[in-house]
Amino acid sequence: MIARSLIAAAAALMICAAPAGAASGVNVGSLSCKVSGGVGFIFGSSKSMNCVFSRVDGTAEVYNGDIDKYGVDIGFTSESHMIWAVFAPGNIAPGALAGNYGGATADVAAGLGLGANVLVGGSNQQIALQPVSVTGNVGLNVAAGVAQISLRPGI
Numbered sequence: 001m002i003a004r005s006l007i008a009a010a011a012a013l014m015i016c017a018a019p020a021g022a023a024s025g026v027n028v029g030s031l032s033c034k035v036s037g038g039v040g041f042i043f044g045s046s047k048s049m050n051c052v053f054s055r056v057d058g059t060a061e062v063y064n065g066d067i068d069k070y071g072v073d074i075g076f077t078s079e080s081h082m083i084w085a086v087f088a089p090g091n092i093a094p095g096a097l098a099g100n101y102g103g104a105t106a107d108v109a110a111g112l113g114l115g116a117n118v119l120v121g122g123s124n125q126q127i128a129l130q131p132v133s134v135t136g137n138v139g140l141n142v143a144a145g146v147a148q149i150s151l152r153p154g155i
Contacts, residue, residue, distance in 0.1 A: 025087035029055040031097065031129060035067060037079045045069050051151065053086065053097055062154030063097055069147050084119075084129035096123040101149040119149055 033051035051063040086097070101121030119129040129149070 025128060026090055027056065027085055028088045028090075028092055029053055029086050030132070031063075031084045031086050033065075033067075033082045033084075035080045035082055049082075050154070061094060061097070063151045064154045065149060065151040067147060067149050081133075082131070083133040085132050087128040087130060088122075089126055092123060092127065095153050097127060097151050098153050099123065099127075099151060101127075101129055101151070103147060119147065121149070122151070 031051055031053050033049040035049045036047045046066055046068045049065050049067055051065060053061045053063060055061075088096075099122045101119035103119060118131075121127060121129075
């Protein structure tokens, strides 16, 4: 039931965010990641992920990385799948998603025409990741805090 609610909320978010993002940035593709399960501790958690960036032209790039949460994060979760819409000022070079991403301030998110949960980073801090979908997250977990993502070119 909760998973269905999350999927419905993500779909609504995608529908609302897409036109706004198109005004300020270009949707250059999507980043699909398999996130490992794990246990959250009072001060936060870190989970590894394997990702595929699918460009709008049909080409793909592989990335490996980590997602870190800082703040209250108590409980356990199983493996999950996350998808982000990727926005940039224009076409991006191969490997441009590599780097660190963090939560944007409200001003930055509004300037990009994206929602408050957007993560900004990558090449010259010009790439924005807008969450679209989270599935398969089964477990008992209470989390509140800041997320940071680190991406590296995959092998």
